[in-house]
Amino acid sequence: MGEESLAARFEEHRAHLHAVAYRVLGSNAEADDAVQEAWLRVSRAGDDGVANLGGWLTTIVGRVALNMLRARTTRREVPWDEPGAAGEHDAPAGPGSPAADAPGDPADAAVLSDSVGIALLVVLETLSPAERLAFVLHDMFAVPFDEIAPIIDRTPAAARQLASRARRRVRGGRADATAAREREVVTAFLAASREGDFAALLTLLDTGAVLRADSAAAEMGGPVRIEGREALAAFWSGRAKAVLPVLVDGVAGGMWQLQGVPQVVFDFTVRDGRVVAIDLVADPAVLASVELSKPPRH
Structure with a gap:
């Protein structure tokens, strides 16, 4: 499949991928970066042999977001969407990029923040990267554990345990x-x-x-x-x-x-x-x- 056709198919999933990245990362700017990085990986790899494009793209953006979460441990934490937050750097325009799609619009960010809830994001910040990803993908997007497991390099049973621990902690902070x-x-x-x-x-x-x-x-x-x-x-x-x-x-x-x-x-x-x-x-x-x-x- 040509890159132009792949780009169009990627664009169909962009809103979903941005939602996944935002819930994992808690930052609209970082979510933009994660989606753009996912597009760069997809455009290089192509989608030959991919039966479930949506699931494959979710896996890719999940892996990118997990890497970004782990990278936070090596630098100062920045509050959500604070000016100068990590990820606010120039990136080539393309499907999923801020330049091409403008998902970083303040109004869109406000709506997205309301849908997730600041209280939930605060609780998610207390989880380990693997716990957070397992919980978000399974409980918010119904991704099965056998698909989550390879992203976090665990068995499906271990992925379930991570999500379970996260769920108990999140449940304590939810209404x-x-x-x-x-x-x-x-x-x-x-x-x-x-x-x-x-x-x-x-x-x-x-x-x-x-x-x-x-x-x-x-x-x-x-x-x-x-x-x-x-x-x-x-x-x-x-x-x-x-x-x-x-x-x-x-x-x-x-x-x-x-x-x-x-x-x-x-x-x-x-x-x-x-x-x-x-x-x-x-x-x-x-x-x-x-x-x-x-x-x-x-």
């Missing part, structure tokens, strides 16, 4: 209302599933919702992956009768157990009041690292 709302969504989803309420499931699922199963869960006879709201609603309708509501590493989820021993954990990712991803986890090593607890009573 109780946010956690309560997520529990309401998951509780309503499981109830609609048990009752076979297809219409209710549709309202609770995001348009691009996805179900993913690890190899152990797939060996039990379930699907490896289901994509799309309608397909997930059809699959879950009438299915959750044996699923118990639990907190999975402090976040609303579900569990199927046999004789009191957890067999499968249902790890929900909720964003803007809708379920965007459900991960089925049955790997014994991963289950051993997951903290399960009863949800609070209403």
Whole structure:
């Protein structure tokens, strides 16, 4: 594929890539730089043989942002978007660059900051680079752990543990209302599933919702992956009768157990009041690292 065509396809993903970089780095200027660096890498490598361009680009910008986070330990920290912040240097124009796309507009930065929340960014600053990236990619963008693992040079189980530690620390700094709302969504989803309420499931699922199963869960006879709201609603309708509501590493989820021993954990990712991803986890090593607890009573 020619560079011009690749540039056009990259531009289609620019807003998403900038959002990922911003949530990882907490700086609009550094996010601009991360997206531009990602474009430079992509333009040199090309996309031959890439089946999932969006996932591949997310992986690249995630790796760039991780390197930038690690580099911070060698220099003075600069508050978000402070004049003179790291990353405010000249870069060749191209897809994802400030010159070409102007994502550094103050109004855009203000909207983005509001959507993430300064309080959350403050909490994220307390995490290690690997914890921060694992949490952001999985909990905010529903990237599976087997895709996060190579970015941070860990196993999928280790990536999950990093995200779990980060989630507990972030949860301590988030508003109780946010956690309560997520529990309401998951509780309503499981109830609609048990009752076979297809219409209710549709309202609770995001348009691009996805179900993913690890190899152990797939060996039990379930699907490896289901994509799309309608397909997930059809699959879950009438299915959750044996699923118990639990907190999975402090976040609303579900569990199927046999004789009191957890067999499968249902790890929900909720964003803007809708379920965007459900991960089925049955790997014994991963289950051993997951903290399960009863949800609070209403």
